[in-house]
Amino acid sequence: MISSDCSDPATLPASGPGGVRAVERCDALGIAPYSEEPDRLFRPYLSAAYRATRDSLAGWMQAAGMKTRVDAAGNLVGRYEGLTPDAPALLIGSHIDSVRDAGRYDGMLGVLLGVEVVARYAALGQRFPFAIEVIGFGDEEGSRFPVSMLTSRAVAGLLKDVPTGMQDAAGVSLQAALAEEGLELEHMPEAARKPGEILAYLEAHIEQGPVLEAENRAVGVVTAIAAQYRFRVSVQGVAGHAGTMPMTLRQDALAAAAEAVLAIETIGQSGPSDLVATVGQLTVAPGVPNVVPGEVVFSIDVRAGDAAVRNAAAAEIRTALEALAVRRKVTLDMTLQQDLPATPCDAALTNLLSNAARTTIGDEPRRMVSGAGHDAMVVAALAPVCMLFIRCEGGISHNPAEAVDPSDVDQAFLVMTRFIEDFAGHCP
Ligand code: GLV
Ligand code: MN
Ligand code: MN
Numbered sequence: 001m002i003s004s005d006c007s008d009p010a011t012l013p014a015s016g017p018g019g020v021r022a023v024e025r026c027d028a029l030g031i032a033p034y035s036e037e038p039d040r041l042f043r044p045y046l047s048a049a050y051r052a053t054r055d056s057l058a059g060w061m062q063a064a065g066m067k068t069r070v071d072a073a074g075n076l077v078g079r080y081e082g083l084t085p086d087a088p089a090l091l092i093g094s095h096i097d098s099v100r101d102a103g104r105y106d107g108m109l110g111v112l113l114g115v116e117v118v119a120r121y122a123a124l125g126q127r128f129p130f131a132i133e134v135i136g137f138g139d140e141e142g143s144r145f146p147v148s149m150l151t152s153r154a155v156a157g158l159l160k161d162v163p164t165g166m167q168d169a170a171g172v173s174l175q176a177a178l179a180e181e182g183l184e185l186e187h188m189p190e191a192a193r194k195p196g197e198i199l200a201y202l203e204a205h206i207e208q209g210p211v212l213e214a215e216n217r218a219v220g221v222v223t224a225i226a227a228q229y230r231f232r233v234s235v236q237g238v239a240g241h242a243g244t245m246p247m248t249l250r251q252d253a254l255a256a257a258a259e260a261v262l263a264i265e266t267i268g269q270s271g272p273s274d275l276v277a278t279v280g281q282l283t284v285a286p287g288v289p290n291v292v293p294g295e296v297v298f299s300i301d302v303r304a305g306d307a308a309v310r311n312a313a314a315a316e317i318r319t320a321l322e323a324l325a326v327r328r329k330v331t332l333d334m335t336l337q338q339d340l341p342a343t344p345c346d347a348a349l350t351n352l353l354s355n356a357a358r359t360t361i362g363d364e365p366r367r368m369v370s371g372a373g374h375d376a377m378v379v380a381a382l383a384p385v386c387m388l389f390i391r392c393e394g395g396i397s398h399n400p401a402e403a404v405d406p407s408d409v410d411q412a413f414l415v416m417t418r419f420i421e422d423f424a425g426h427c428p
Contacts, residue, residue: 019412026108027104029104041102045144051181066079073151074178076136080118083128089199090128090199090423091135091201092114092134093136094111094114094136094137095107095110095138095152098141101399104400110204111134113412118134145167147166148338149375155192155379156380157189160189193382199383201384203376204387206392207392209372213393221357221365221368223345224370225372225374226305226370226372226373228303228340229314230300231334231335232299232335234332234333235297235298236332237328238292239292239295240292242289250292252328253293259324259328260279264277264279265277267313276302276371282296303371305342340373353388353415353419356416356419388416391408392404
């Protein structure tokens with residue numbers, strides 16, 4: 001567990017903002033052993049770094065007055081009881097996994113803000129008609145296994161069928177990764193919360209885009225999250241000798257994939273500004289200098305605020321890829337791996353959050369659609385959700401240069417506490 005002078009709730013003024021400490025803790029978690037790599041942050045689901053992070057976070061949750069547990073999907077959950085035992089909960093959270101070479105605030109900041117909020121109420125001895133639970137979800141990024149948000153899907157009760165056949169890049173199965181920490185794949189769906197146990201979900205997250213900074217605003221309120229597709233494309237050509245195979249006779253899988261990548265970019269550029277299409281992962285086999293590539297596997301991520309726009313772009317991509325495969329005499333298979341629908345945030349909660357922001361900051365908050373995916377889009381199947389965005393420097397994210405201004409995070413903390421107090425006033 002991290003020991004640092006930012007870990008003692010007694011050092012926090014009971015009524016003061018907790019944003020600064022949340023930022024310090026994100027920074028402390030940005031290095032080994034909280035990262036799998038010594039020189040950059042990479043914290044995949046169920047890795048040793050993931051477990052080390054979860055242990056430190058559990059310590060901070062306990063110090064903040066919460067009881068903690070790891071659920072059947074490996075998520076960390078802290079609970080601060082309400083006025084009565086077993087009261088339904090307001091859930092606050094985000095994810096604790098990261099992309100490779102990540103920034104320190106994506107996901108983790110929202111979890112640590114939840115911890116700060118509870119620390120404040122515990123220090124004041126204040127309880128609500130509802131419990132407050134803080135959750136650190138395990139795999140929002142999907143940076144280890146082929147799909148993302150299995151753990152929030154489990155909590156939302158959407159993991160009806162156990163996800164079989166999933167392996168990471170090193171060939172470790174999801175089943176084996178869960179078993180390493182005493183969890184069983186067959187029991188993963190048991191992380192599901194019962195209807196009525198969760199009253200609402202609040203997720204604070206860095207914006208990961210440039211709008212708030214351009215408008216000189218500390219925070220914004222999310223109205224909806226864009227629809228996402230993830231595909232796996234495999235291209236089979238014919239491997240051959242790089243010195244003897246004439247250019248005209250090649251069935252080069254990588255050259256075909258390169259053309260595909262450019263076609264995908266062109267299609268992404270041809271729609272409305274919220275349509276985006278990305279190839280972020282590509283492997284080449286056999287991957288040696290003197291062999292014409294025989295096989296390429298790559299990912300496609302397609303998103304848009306409107307699912308119809310996303311779907312049309314994906315159909316156009318499929319047509320373009322099939323056509324180039326025929327022309328280049330390779331075989332191509334494009335398989336859908338993940339379909340996350342566009343998710344509106346709950347209108348009443350979003351209004352409550354906007355009011356909290358207006359009261360705290362004295363200004364009508366910016367309302368915006370999130371192009372980035374969040375656990376909130378899955379939790380929406382379980383409970384009404386709302387999201388608060390926090391300005392980040394240059395809009396940069398999924399990049400070690402990710403940065404936040406601690407005073408913006410203090411503002412977010414104040415908006416969250418105001419929201420909770422207003423929510424208590426609306427609570428049945
Ligand atoms: C997660 O950050 C995503 O939007 O893919
Ligand atoms: Mn991310
Ligand atoms: Mn995130």
